[in-house]
Amino acid sequence: MSARSSMHPVFMNIAVSMLAAFITGLLISGVKPVLLWTDALIYLLVIAISAFIIYASKKEHFLVPWRQVVQHKLGMVSLVFLLVYVFIGLIDSVHFRMPVSSQNTTEQVTETIYDGDVLSILDVVLTKIRTQDEKTYSAPFATHLFSKETIEHDDGSLTREYPRLKYAGSHLQDPENDLAGDIRSKSISGGIDGIIFWLVLSLIVILFVAHDRKENFFLTLKSFFVGSASRGGVPWALILFTVGFLCVLVGAMTELAPAYHVFGTDKVGQDVFYQTLKSIRTGLVIGTLTTLIMLPFAVLLGIMAGFLQGWVDDVIQYLYTTLSSIPGVLLIAAAVLMMQVYVANNPDLFETDSERADIRLFFLCVILGVTSWTGLCRMLRGEAMKLREVDYVQASQALGVSTFTIIWRHIQPNVMHIVLIAVVLDFSGLVLAEAVLSYVGVGVDPSMHSWGNLINGARLEMAREPLVWWSLLAAFIFMFVLVLSANLFSDAVRDAFDPRIRKQ
Amino acid sequence: MLNYIIRRTLYAIPILIGVNLITFLLFFVVNTPDDMARMHLGMKRVTPEAVQQWKEERGYDKAMVFNSEAQGVERFTDTIFIKKSIELFTFDFGRSDAGRDISYDISQRMWPSLAIAIPIFVIGILTNLTFALIVAFFRATYIDVWGVIICVVLMSVSGLFYIIGGQYLIGKVLHLVPISGYDVGANAIKFTILPVLIGIIGGIGAGTRWYRTIFLEEISKDYVRTARAKGLSEATVLYKHVLRNGMIPILTGAVVVLPLLFMGSLITESFFGIPGLGSYTIDAINSQDFAIVRAMVFLGSALYIVGLILTDISYTIADPRIRLQ
8 A cells, every 4th residue: 555656646547437337328228226224434434545545645654554464465365355245335325216217208208217226336246147037045055946836747746856946057958967067067067267367467467567666567476475574574375376366266156156055045936146245235234334333432532532521521421431331232222112113113214125134224323333432432432631741731831722723633543553452353243243144133124135134034044954054144144245345454554554463 | 448438339329420410310300291191191092180090100290390389399309200219219119110110120130130240250361361371371372363353353253143053053953951941949050051051152252362462461560570590380370370470460350241141141131032131121122111221320330349449358358559548
C-alpha cells in the first residue's frame, strides 16, 4: 500500500472507467436501479475506506505498521481470501429490477412494468444456477432426487424410484457410468482455464512490481522466490500461489456449477451453492455495517468521557453501564420482536419483499451496534484519561489551545490504533453471531439468504434418515473460511498496531 | 469493605431504573399494548372487545405514564409504567402473556440450567488453564506456534457446528448418549454429558488463547526473572508464581459471568431440549411472549450487576494490594 502509491492513479482510472461503462450498460438495458438501505451504507463504507487509505498513505506513523502487515505471511494469505469475499459481496450489492416485457404498446404512453424481484449483478452472473430449481432435496453432484417418487411409465405401470433431476446432469446419457468421468473432465478443463487466467494475472502483477521497483522482469520474478524477506518483504510468491489455488477452484466451479448442484439442493429444490454465495453479502454487511454504525458513538463518547471528565464522564459511564448490563441477545431479541410488530402493522411501507428484508437487516445492524459499542467506548475512555495527563497535552492546554483542537490533533491520532484493532477483531464475532441470532429467530429476515437461515433450515431435517448434510456443510465451510481469514488477518493487524506487542 | 458493598449496591439502583426505562420504551411505547394484543389474538378476526379484555387480563389497560382519570399521586402511580416497574423491582414477575406464573417457572427451570452451566464453567476454566499453561511452557517453539493456530481455527468454527456435529457423531453414529431431553435426579447425567462436553470444546479456542496472553505478560515481569535466578525449575516458576499472579485478570473475567450462569445458554438448551431458563427465553421469543422476555431482561441485568460487585470483592481476596474504599 505504501511503496506502490504511484500505482494508485492507474488502478483508480481503470476502476472508474469500468464502473462508468457498467452503469451506462445498465441504463441502456433499461433496468430500474434499486438502492437498498444497506447498499447505500456499503457505498458509504467503500468511500470511507478509500478516504482512509488516501489519508493514511500520507502519514508515516500509519505506514510503518501497515508495512509490517503486508509482510505477515498468514495475514496476506487471509487477505486474499477476504478480498474474494468482499468482491462477491460488492457485486451482490448493486441492485436493480428487470423490466418485464410489456406487450400492450397500443397506447401512446408505454409504461414499463418492472419485475417484483430485486436482482443484483451476482444474480445475473449466476442466472443459470439461480433458476435451475429442482423439485426438492438432491445430494451434491447427484443426478437423481433424494427421495423416491411414484413414476408412471409409458405402459401404464407404476414404480417407486428416484427420478432424474430436471437440470443437474441432464446432459448425461448414462449417469451411473458417465458421472465420475464427466465431473473429472469438467474440473480439469475448468482448472486449466483457471491456470491460464492465473498466469496472465501473475504476469501483470510481476510487471507492475518490476515497473515499481525499476527492475527487469526476471530479476523481480527471482526475488519473489529467493530471499523475499530482504526485498521489501511482501510474500509475493505465497500470495500468488494462494491466488492460483483460488483461480483453479473458481475455474472448476464455473464449469461444474451450471451442470450440477455442487452443494446439492434444499427442500424447495434451490441450489445450495447459490444460496451460500448470496449469504456472503449478508455476513459481510453484518460484520462491517454494525461497526460503521457504532463507531462514531463509541469514539466520540469514549474520548469525551475520558478527556472532559466531570458530569460528562458520569453520564456517559452511566449510559454504557446500563446498556452493557442488559444481556445482549435479549436486548437484540426484544428490539427485533418490536420491529416485527411494527412491520406487521405497517405493511405498505415497503415496495418489495427485498426492501422489507433489507430494512430488517439494517435494523439488526443498528441493534448489534447499540449492544457492541460499550466495550470500545470503555477502552477509549481509559486511553483518553491516560493521554490527558501526557505532557504535550498539558502543554497545549496551558497554551490555550481549544478542547476540540486538542482532541482532534492529539487525542484522536493516539487512539486510532485501538479503534482499528477493535474493528477488525469485532468482525468475525459478528459474522458468527448472525448465524446464532438467525437460529434464535431474531436474526435476518427468513426470506433473506444467510448462513444462519441455511443452517436453521437444514437443522429441521436433522432427524431425517439418511441425513441431509450438504446445506450445513456448505454454510459451515463458507463461514469458517471467512471467519478464519478474518481472525488471522486481525492477528496480523494487531501485531503490527498494538504498541505493547510491537515493542517486543 | 461493607461500606463499599453497600455503596455499590446503591449504585445499582439507577442502573436498574435505566434498564427498566429501556425495556419500557421497547415494550410499551414503540408498540402499544393494542399492537401486542392484535398480534397475539391474530391479525384478522379481532374485535375491540377482545383487545380490551386481553389488556385488562394483563393489566395493560391503564394509561402509559400519566393517568388523567385518577386523583392526586395516583395520577402517576396508577399507570402501566409504575405498576409494571414496581413489580419488577420486587422480583414479582407476574403472569406471562400465556397466563403462567413467571416466578414459579423461573424457580423450576433454573436447576436444569445450572446443571449444564456450572460443569461447563468449572471444567472449562480448568481445561483452558491447563492448555494455556502447556502452551506457555513451550513458548516460542513450534508447539506454541501451532497451539495458537489451532486455537484460532477452533475459534473460527461456528458454535452451531460444534453442537450439530457433536449431536450427530456422539448421539447418532456412536449411540453413546441420547441426543436431547432431560430427566431429574441421577438420570440427568446421561442427558447433561453431551451438552457439557460440547460447551467445553466450544470454549477451548478463545479461552486458551486469552489465558496464554495473560501468562506471557506475567512471564516477562521482573519477579519471574528473580524466581528463575533463585534456581527454581521452569515448572515451579509457572505453577507457583505465574499461575497465581495470572489468576487476577482471569478472576475478573470468570466472576462477572458467575451469576449469569442462572440464565442458562439459549442455544445449547434449545438444541438439547433441556427445560432450563435459556430454552424458556427462546420459547418466549418465538411465541412473542413479551412479559417473559421483559422479566428475563430485568433478571439478566440484575445478575450482571451482582457479578460486577462480586468481581470487585474477589479482587481484594485474590490480590491483597487492592483495597476497596
